[in-house]
Each structure stands twice: as structure tokens, then as C-alpha cells.
Amino acid sequence: MKPWPADPKYGFLNPGEFIKVLERGHLIHKLDLHILDLVCQDLEEAMQKGETYPMISVNLSRYDLELPDLHERVNTILSRHEVKSSQIRIEITESALLSNTEAVIKEHISRFHEDGYQVWLDDFGSGFSSLNSLQNFDFDLLKIDMAFLRHANEKTPTILMDVIDMAKRLGIETLYEGLETKDEYDFLHSIGCVLAQGFYFSQPLPKDKITAKRKERGLKFESQAEQAFYQKIGQVNVVNALYPFSGSNHQELVETVPVMVFLDKGGDFNIIYANKASKSWTESLRLKGEDYAAAIKEEFCALLRQLVSQTDGEIIEKSFRIKDYAGRLQLVAEMPGQRAYVISTNMV
Structure with missing residues (x-):
């Protein structure tokens, strides 16, 4: 997006200083629709230049949902810039669910879905209606509120693991917002939350600085095909924590089965995810070599290559046995040029 102009008297204004004022005056829709228009301008410009462009999420305020012609206004903006609805994600904050009736929210979500938009629930976990939100509304993605890890205690890992597990069982993607440290990133990756945003990657930047940073780091936007490819990978439920009803929150997190996800790029195999249980499993196979990573690459990937070759590129699922393990x-x-497989095992 284009840089936001600074106020000639006050300079740059933090959104927290003016959003509530606009909401109280029921004028916030003017800002939200203007931001959507700027986003569509940028996408239109990228399309005209033949550039790869990202899918972008746009926030709607709880007061926007009061507009009788909200959907017509949104669709008109996209049509004016020849932007497809599949390129825009609509974010609705959890607080909006408390300020509008269930029927109104359902109707808005249904209409957005009918028009081809994904609908995301922003700030999940910040309110007191989170489970009701999942039960009553059809969201495509949950943006997990950063407060979960900002105020972490011994209960936090259990809660987050179960939120991720529950969302995947419901067919809902998850994204963690407010990520600040590598430890947070590593933990969230380990439990299968594959999308994240926050200062760990970058502070908010205007469009020109984002472009410069991308060039500096050699980063490219995913194509729509790549985005769909990795979205399917993200649906794999790599961790499923099952706890006995003991009333204790001090139990070690349990992974029920070894799970690995790997890519096949024309016969070149790379493991892109392996839970802790899978490491214990592969060690039990007595892979040779002191370098565990090298042993995995050499021996286990050879096994994967053999299994894949037996499918002739057609069979979607195959069972196998290795020593005392049955796998799938x-x-x-x-x-x-790419395929992604998941492999899971159990003792027999």
C-alpha cells in the first residue's frame, strides 16, 4: 500500500489514537472502505505489470456490519479495479460478534462466502465467546490473539495445542498474530500452526519499504498455486495431544504417533516437518551415522523414494511395515513439479 500521509500538525498518528474516535462517530466504514480501495489499487497495478501479487486481508469494523449495502460497496470497489474476491480476505474481529446479533453475523459471512471471499476471525481468544464463535459461525481461519503467549503459564501449551487440533478437525486454518521471538515461532511450528505474523518477521512497513526488504532478503510472493499447495499441507494434523482426565495441567505434552511431512521435487526428497515422536521412531530404526540429520536424509529419504516409486504416481495412499511399525x-x-506426502506410524 502507499505510505500513509502524516498529519501536518501532529505527524504520524498511531491507529489507536483515531480508530475509536471514528467508531464512536460511526464513520469507521469510510476509512475501512478507503483502505480496501488502496489495496485494490496496488493489486491492479501489480496485475498490469505482470507481477506476482499476494492475497491480502482487510479488516472490517463491527460498525461496518451495520451498513445495509456493505457487500455492494465492497464488491463495487473490487470490480472497479478488476480484482477477484479470491484475492481478498475479510477479517472480522471477535468483538464484532458481541456487538451484532447472531443472525446478522451469519448472514454477512454467508454472503461473503457466496461472493467468493474467505472470512477470517481476528483476535481469537481475546473475548469470552471463542467457542461459541466456532460453533455458530463458519470462519475459514482463526487469528490467535498474541495474549496467549504474552501471558503464558503452565496451562498455555495445552490450550494452544488443543486450539490448533480442534481447528484442524473443524477444517479451519490457524494463524498466530503478534509473534515476537524465535522460541514462540519454534513452539508454534512444532504444534502445526503454519501461519504467523508479527515483529519477529518485520514491523509494519509502507509498500516501498516492504518491496526493498523483500529484495534485500530475496523473498518472493507465493503464486496462487503455491499458496493452495502449502494451504493443503497446513491442514495436516501433525500433533494430536490426548490427555487423561486427571485434573493436572503439569503433564508433559504428548504426541500420539510419529508424523512427518516431506516434499518430493522430481525425486529430490526433503523433510519439511517432523514431530518429536518421529525422531524417536527413526532413531529406533538404527539409522547409521553419527549425524542424525544426514542419516535421515540418506536412509529415510531412500525409503520414501522407494515407497513413492511403488505408487506409480497414481496411488494416493499406501500402507507399509518397517520392523515393528505399521505406517501409512x-x-x-x-x-x-512438486508433491507433498505425510507419513505416520504406529507400533504393531
Whole structure:
């Protein structure tokens, strides 16, 4: 997006200083729709230049949902810039669910879905209606509020693991917002939360500085095909914590089965995810070599290559046995030149 102009008298204004004022005056829709228009301008410009462009999420205020012609206004803006609804994500904050009736929210979500938009629930966990939100409304993604880890205690890992597990069982994606440290990133990755945003990656920047940073780091936007490919991979439920009803929150987090996700790029295999249980499993196979990572690459990937070759590129799922283990190889996503498989095992 284009840089936001500073006020000639006060300089740059933090959104927290003016958003509540606009909400109280029921004028926030003017700002939100203007931001959507700027986003669509940028997407239109990228399309005209033949550039790869990202899908962008746009926030709607609880007061926007009061507009009788909200959907017409949103669709008109996209149409004016020849932007498809599949390129825009609509974010509704959890507080909006408390300020509007259930029927109104359902109707808005249904209409957005009918028009081809994804609808995300922002600030999940910040209010007191989180479970009702999942039960009553059809969201495509949950943006987990940063307060979960900002005020972490011994209960936090259990809660987050179960939120991720529950969302995947419901077919809902998850994104953690407010990520600040590598430890947070590593933990969230380990439990299968594959999307994140926050200062760990970058502070908010205007469009020109984002472009410069991307060039500096050699980063590219995912194509729509790549985005769909990795979205399917993210649906794999890599961790499923099952706890006895002991009333204790001090139990060690449990992973029920070894799970790995790997990519096949024309016969070149790379493991992109392995839970802790899978490391114990592969060690039990007595892979040779002192370098565990090298042993995995050499021996386990050779096994994967053999299993995949037996499918002839057609079979989506295959069972196998290794020593005392029964396993399952399953194709989870594919695109030209790449396939992603998940492999899981159990003792027999």
C-alpha cells in the first residue's frame, strides 16, 4: 500500500489514537472502505505489470456490519479495479460478534462466502465467546490473539495445542498474530500452526519499504498455486495431544504417533516437518551415522523414494511395515513439479 500521509500538525498518528474516535462517530466504514480501495489499487497495478501479487486481508469494523449495502460497496470497489474476491480476505474481529446479533453475523459471512471471499476471525481468544464463535459461525481461519503467549503459564501449551487440533478437525486454518521471538515461532511450528505474523518477521512497513526488504532478503510472493499447495499441507494434523482426565495441567505434552511431512521435487526428497515422536521412531530404526540429520536424509529419504516409486504416481495412499511399525504414506498436496506426502506410524 502507499505510505500513509502524516498529519501536518501532529505527524504520524498511531491507529489507536483515531480508530475509536471514528467508531464512536460511526464513520469507521469510510476509512475501512478507503483502505480496501488502496489495496485494490496496488493489486491492479501489480496485475498490469505482470507481477506476482499476494492475497491480502482487510479488516472490517463491527460498525461496518451495520451498513445495509456493505457487500455492494465492497464488491463495487473490487470490480472497479478488476480484482477477484479470491484475492481478498475479510477479517472480522471477535468483538464484532458481541456487538451484532447472531443472525446478522451469519448472514454477512454467508454472503461473503457466496461472493467468493474467505472470512477470517481476528483476535481469537481475546473475548469470552471463542467457542461459541466456532460453533455458530463458519470462519475459514482463526487469528490467535498474541495474549496467549504474552501471558503464558503452565496451562498455555495445552490450550494452544488443543486450539490448533480442534481447528484442524473443524477444517479451519490457524494463524498466530503478534509473534515476537524465535522460541514462540519454534513452539508454534512444532504444534502445526503454519501461519504467523508479527515483529519477529518485520514491523509494519509502507509498500516501498516492504518491496526493498523483500529484495534485500530475496523473498518472493507465493503464486496462487503455491499458496493452495502449502494451504493443503497446513491442514495436516501433525500433533494430536490426548490427555487423561486427571485434573493436572503439569503433564508433559504428548504426541500420539510419529508424523512427518516431506516434499518430493522430481525425486529430490526433503523433510519439511517432523514431530518429536518421529525422531524417536527413526532413531529406533538404527539409522547409521553419527549425524542424525544426514542419516535421515540418506536412509529415510531412500525409503520414501522407494515407497513413492511403488505408487506409480497414481496411488494416493499406501500402507507399509518397517520392523515393528505399521505406517501409512499419503499424498496431501500436489502442484506441477512438486508433491507433498505425510507419513505416520504406529507400533504393531
